[in-house]
Amino acid sequence: MIKNNNTSVILNLAKNSYKNNRSRNSLLIGAISFAVILLFCITSISFAQVDSEYLMYARKSGSLATVYLDRPTAEQYKQAKTLDCLEIVGKESSVGMGEKDNHQLFIGKVVDDVAYKELYRPAFSNIHGGYPTQENEVMLPMKVLEELGIKPKIGMEIELTLRDDKDNTKDEIFILSGYFEEYVDSHMSLPSAFFSIPYLEKSGRSLNQSDLLIMKQQDHLLFEEIESILYEKIETIDDIQQFVAADTLTYAAVQTVYGNYDTAIMLCAIIVISVFLLINNIMQISLEKSVRELGLLRTIGTTKKQIFLILKKQIIRIVATGIVLGSSLSFMIVRFLLPLLLSGLTTNEGVAIGEVITIRWWLLFIVIGFVGIISMISMLLPLKVVYAISPKDALYYTYGKNKISSKEIQTKKSISIRKMAWRNISKNRGRFFKTIISLFVASLLSIGSIMAIQILDYSNMYKNEADFALTEWNMNASNFISEDTYLSESFINELKKIDGITSMDTTYQAYVHLNINDKVWKPLQKAEGEIEEERQVYVSGLRIVDNDEIQKFESFIKENKLDIDIESFVRGETVFNLQHHVFSEKMEKEAKEVNGELVTIYNRKDEELAKFTFGGYLDLQMRGFPNFKNMSTNTTYYPYILISESGFEKLGIDKEVNRVYIFVEEGKEIEVHNIINEIMRLQNKDFTQEALPKIEVFAKYVAEKEAIDYINSIKILLYSMSFILFGMAIFNYFNVMHTSLTNRRRELVMLESIGMTRTQLRKLLVWEGILYSLVVIALLISIGSGFLYFISNFIQAGQAKIVFTYPTTAVIMLVAIITIISVMLPILIYRRVEKQSIVERLSE
16 A cells, blocks of 8 residues: 655645535534633633622621731741741731720721731722821721711821720820721621831830731631641740631632532532533544544545544644634623623622622633643544544444444344334443433532522521511620610510511520639630639620530530530530630640539529539530520630530529510511611610620511522522533533434434334334433432432531422423423434435435
């Protein structure tokens, strides 16, 4: 055989082959373009959803800082700067508390350039001016300026009252260097106001000896991991110096949208697999004709190298055209269309997804690279086949089976149509497997999305809830001693007079005295530092665990392998103390040494009520800690006792109201809400600011609106992914059936020629579709149900009010859709084929 090395001939062959296969090439280009658009748009929406939640958390927190170290030394700061696990390390010092008429307005802070620019500023918006540099300059939040009754203007003079840590106050005149919008919940913490470094140095202090190191760890590190690393890498100056960490805002945002990083990776993998199956199947099926063409070239002496060059030129042209087209459309969609469509979808803090969606060029390049590689590999299949089989066999090649023998055709006359259908769809295992998996994954994701949205639709959780809930969060110990609490009988009677209220309900809390000299409180006192000499008792709230919550508490103990005698607690012999992550690593070991000691509980007259065994300190920040209902709060270093109902009965004391539930007539929610706020405003006049309890008002209509806004943003992401992936699966199935029938024309003609009627042929095709759908349905009911149950348990973790409900309606609807499509597509495709005569089909 003589080799032909004519380059111009090869080029002409490649061009002619490309022209002769325009419909096929258009399909391949469309598949590549669609894959690029799909991957880039879905990932861009996903990132925007996370960015939206991230910005919400940043604004709510007031900064991006998630790691803190009190009383840091210069050496500790230097060591922290060298650690790869920390992304940002800044310094912060306090210069007092801003006040107006004994009402706290802000926390005065001095921070270094890194802390302000990288940790604080990203959490603000509408920033005017800049950070103060002169001694008498200040930068204030707009909320503070509004409370002071000031219309801000850069350079204006402002008089502020500051209270230092020694409780001394003084009035000073400052120049406004800047102001900004902040979003911290003033009911939970005070906003930050910024002062200059020269102002700090005026008092004889220096930022080099700062009060606090504020830091941000790598996003993948949870708070337990970063604390462990820092305690190992940086030596603390004493037993009570503590690293306090939280999960990063990125992790919190991903957790809100997906549950955690694992779920996000899993969804990404599902999308990638679906795209791979689509491209790979379309490429391989569509290039069957190329195998036959290349096999013909082999018979006339074309070398394998020349065939490779011919195919390579076509592949490069198709892939390049598809990628350019897909990238251009992706850019236009993400840059212009999606911001417009998503502009109205917001998180519960008003951060519109359309505001944060942006072009990520690195992501686009990754998508292009992935799609390009998969396309190139899939399109090289003809080359692999031609190299592996003889030129003669290549002329009769069909994907997965080279040639149908007459013996096989004759055999089909003696077997049932159902068996023939099964053999037809299963003889090409690769094609069958990829089509089934594509349909199954898309269907499972569609059902899973519907189920997840039902679970995450928090608005459904409020249907049986009270319209309003007033909760008293006592933040100052003096409140416990007061005989007249905020939620007093007179206050509740005032609420009952409101027109529109249909009914009210209350829950209770109890308060007791504890002996400060009991051994169990020594670790708490050491962590607190200085203790008032005149104080001899602790005033503590009692969190009573009811029988319904015992099981939840027991599960938490088992999951965390805690050395706790739950039976002793249930019997009312043991109590625990709830603390807010107040112990350093060294102090945690010391705190465990008091387990087993006695705790004496007294009433408000300091009369002994009962003694209990101390079960230990429980950290409320522990991951997975039970979300007990009616959980109160307390000053960080005050005891908060966890006791069972049996234990509480031994005390023989009364409970006090700590929560009021209010039910109102439909349509009067806003009116009643305004009246409640007015009654609370009048009630506040009877309390000093120092002793004022913190009352949280939950309004169901507000929460429902926020939940609806949130779930709408989730729907865009999940439904769009489900719809597109299901469409891809159907398109994949259509392509499989269309190509299969096209390649089986001769076979169908032979069946007709040996006596099979067209009715029987249609029945055969119907059975092929039914068998495809039955396999998918079987997978959905078996493997799919288990997967749905697993996902629901994962999403429901920590959500006691949510229970798993199998999405029966969604499954039935999807099963019906799959069945109808699986049956109708082959019939519709065959109608086009049967219009031709037997002679015409045999001649093709």
